[in-house]
Amino acid sequence: MDTKDNSLKLTRAFGMREAVTITVGTVIGVGLFTTGAQIVGTMGSSVIFATFIAMIISVYPAMLYGEMGAALPYAGGTYKYAQLGLGKAAGMLAGWNFIASLIAVTSGEALAFAFYFKTIFRAFGVELPISDVLLAMIPIVVFIITNVLGTEMTGRLQNGFMFFFWGVAIIWFIAMIPNINLPSYVVLPDAMTDMSPWGFIGCVAMIWWCFAGFETCCAMGEEIRYPQINIPRALALSPFIVFAVNAIFQWFLVGITPAAKVSELAAANAPFADAMSAAGILGLPMALLALGISIGGDFSTLNASIAVPPRYLYVMAREGSMPKFFARVHPKYKTPYVSILFLGILSLILVAYPIGFVASVSLFADLFYYIIGIAAALGLRMRHPELQRPSRAPAIKVGVPVSIIIYVIMMTQLDRSAIVTGVIWCVVGLVIYYICRRVYGDAEGTQLDAYVMEEQSPSDAERAKMDREYRIWRGVVIAACIIAIALYVVPMIG
Numbered sequence: 001m002d003t004k005d006n007s008l009k010l011t012r013a014f015g016m017r018e019a020v021t022i023t024v025g026t027v028i029g030v031g032l033f034t035t036g037a038q039i040v041g042t043m044g045s046s047v048i049f050a051t052f053i054a055m056i057i058s059v060y061p062a063m064l065y066g067e068m069g070a071a072l073p074y075a076g077g078t079y080k081y082a083q084l085g086l087g088k089a090a091g092m093l094a095g096w097n098f099i100a101s102l103i104a105v106t107s108g109e110a111l112a113f114a115f116y117f118k119t120i121f122r123a124f125g126v127e128l129p130i131s132d133v134l135l136a137m138i139p140i141v142v143f144i145i146t147n148v149l150g151t152e153m154t155g156r157l158q159n160g161f162m163f164f165f166w167g168v169a170i171i172w173f174i175a176m177i178p179n180i181n182l183p184s185y186v187v188l189p190d191a192m193t194d195m196s197p198w199g200f201i202g203c204v205a206m207i208w209w210c211f212a213g214f215e216t217c218c219a220m221g222e223e224i225r226y227p228q229i230n231i232p233r234a235l236a237l238s239p240f241i242v243f244a245v246n247a248i249f250q251w252f253l254v255g256i257t258p259a260a261k262v263s264e265l266a267a268a269n270a271p272f273a274d275a276m277s278a279a280g281i282l283g284l285p286m287a288l289l290a291l292g293i294s295i296g297g298d299f300s301t302l303n304a305s306i307a308v309p310p311r312y313l314y315v316m317a318r319e320g321s322m323p324k325f326f327a328r329v330h331p332k333y334k335t336p337y338v339s340i341l342f343l344g345i346l347s348l349i350l351v352a353y354p355i356g357f358v359a360s361v362s363l364f365a366d367l368f369y370y371i372i373g374i375a376a377a378l379g380l381r382m383r384h385p386e387l388q389r390p391s392r393a394p395a396i397k398v399g400v401p402v403s404i405i406i407y408v409i410m411m412t413q414l415d416r417s418a419i420v421t422g423v424i425w426c427v428v429g430l431v432i433y434y435i436c437r438r439v440y441g442d443a444e445g446t447q448l449d450a451y452v453m454e455e456q457s458p459s460d461a462e463r464a465k466m467d468r469e470y471r472i473w474r475g476v477v478i479a480a481c482i483i484a485i486a487l488y489v490v491p492m493i494g
Helices: 018-027 035-071 078-085 088-124 132-148 151-179 197-208 225-255 259-267 269-280 286-320 335-351 355-383 396-411 416-440 460-493
Strands: none
Touching: 018 225, 018 460, 035 197, 035 225, 035 269, 035 396, 035 460, 078 088, 078 286, 078 355, 078 396, 088 132, 088 269, 088 286, 088 335, 088 355, 132 269, 132 286, 132 335, 151 225, 197 355, 197 396, 225 269, 225 460, 259 269, 269 286, 269 416, 286 335, 286 460, 355 396, 355 416
């Protein structure tokens, strides 16, 4: 692919703000409101330690992605970084596992939607006569259709869902403050007494799933203005934003749940709804929460998780790493409709499995995908030292192996069936890849010179405006993180 051909370029229309909101909007969803919230039932208020560690082990990889995204600001993300830094097969495995992860996220998010959508009616004593699986399939089908119909519709829907979610969340926060039970912060569940170090690592891994996707803007690098500046800045902020949001929601979950009932959240399909029910907070407040999560949070993640993986499959097929028919574009809507339909069908199939299994499958794919991406950063340094790097991660020869070890350790704590499923998925992907290479020859567009761009330099006035915006974002994020931590510390010392 010759990226110097303007006819093949995407429009660089996004700034740092969009890079941040797209990333955070994709990340904050099913993990926070299902499996991540279930960990509160195991750890109580001490969940803040697992959440803090999950943030810490995301920060350095985010710096690596900031380096790679600034140096190679094109569509494809880890798929491209791994191709150039580690080899074509590694690139295929990265893209293949990214696809697997978001197929699982789509299925898990759809199940979360079903749980919380039913809660809207349960808040008023009405039980919907429809199974969770069937209800979960409905939004998947709807978003498959909207994604086939065009990217403009996808973008408009995403903005609407995110604004709706945050508007409802703020109202819910205010409404819940009078219902906070301070004893819930100092009385820990019984499971904490017998928790082993490996058990704690397992909890951290499930909380980390709420952070997976912190590099999303890299996949849209070709659409970000001044990427050498904006991508590293967006990635410097995103792990801390995700930490603040998760910590604050977890704090409210602990606070509204009666101390004797906190442990029951560990097995809850809809922990926030179950917490409100245990506290006797029914009617409009519960319906408001469920409406915000299902229509705002779940739909924003569903929309994005159905939209993004087909683009990976499309690029892989276009380059000959996957069957070429996945690269077909709809003649009217100009979308990769074959890829959208195929991956959508896989998501519909996975909906039939329990959400815990779905989460473990996604977590395996995420961890494997990040291990490849982290290794690719060092591979690029070694293979292409001549590449211009506007942002550089420090101590890469130490940071890369340490990060890989941490992620491998988390992977060992996953459900065995999920690991087996993940390994089978990788083997199937490799078989398809090598068959395609025999049929189509070597993948196209894997040379570094096809992805090197001249550095874009903003004017002095633009740079001053960008610097001012970043200082504001950084100040707000720091304040949010301090507030989130203080919320846990004050009840403990009081």
